[in-house]
Amino acid sequence: MNIEIITPDKKLFSGTVTSVQFPGTNGSFGVKNNHAAIISTLKKGQIKLTTEQNTQEVFEVNGGVVEILANNITVLAE
């Protein structure tokens, strides 16, 4: 699935991943392929990505929103 992490200043990350972990407002949650469409707010924490090459990427966010739709994830981070 594709993920895009964008901030008002720049695009932080864009690419395909196998799983992602988000710091949701109501607690951390993970997303794998074919997740249902969801819009969720995020709190301060880390977004952890596992890329197709099985490497880990971690991004610090101060909050934001994530939209997941048909295997396309858009993160509006701060």
Place this chain on the structure above:
Amino acid sequence: MANLKEIRNRITSVSSTQQITKAMKMVSAAKLRRAQDAIVQMRPYANKLKDLLENLSSTLESSEGIYSETREVKNVLLIPITSNRGLCGAFNNNVIKKASYLANHEYANAKVSMLCIGKKSDEFFKRTEYHIIGSDLPRHLNELFDNLTFDQVAPVAQLVMNAFANKQFDKVIIIYNQFKNAAVQILQEEQFLPVQKPESSSSGSKVDYLFEPSKEYIVTELIPKSLKIQLYKALLDSHASEHGARMTAMHKATDNAGALIKELKLTYNKARQASITNEILEIVGGAEALKG
């Protein structure tokens, strides 16, 4: 006819001015490119946020938050966005004129305050009777342009939003130059608060989203974000416009200086020729006289 030395001095001074304006033009051109890049970088975020909000508020009936409350307009806050430096044509004047017009005509019955961003408007409105709330954060707002990032702008937007929520102001308006292209700026007057309900163009396919934690919560989270983005966008636009305006102004100044130099050179050469002719005449006249 002015004497030769005077004209020579003027030519030197005009050409050094020309050099300065040429350099300023080039600096602005470089800065303009960077400012434009920043706008392009911000656009995907702003668009996505707008999409989300439209999508949400079209399905949500009562989105009456603290930021969308319409009250009787008694206290108005104007936010004129200008530059810190001059020499950019009518760029700052347009904003100041518009802000003064709004304060004196449209909102003549309300108490008007100003939050000046940029030294030029600050200097102008300092001398008027309008209460400047920029003085609460001295100089801070002028330094915004030195390092224009979202993290710098967000606290300012938050400050204004808090003031609105505390009923300190009933209406907030941003006045700035929107960037169209390097030569064209469009003066914009935008209502910042209360939030106007987004025009829900419900043409897009409705998707059944899950909402975490709840729809209402997300909307109340997103509205402040979109407000911050709105101010940030206005600032970026103004920043790019400033450099565009300065580039055009300096280009014209360089051209004018060139024309002036050409004219001065012509006068100089004419004067030089006249003096040579004079000299020859004197010599010939002297020689004739000697011949007797």
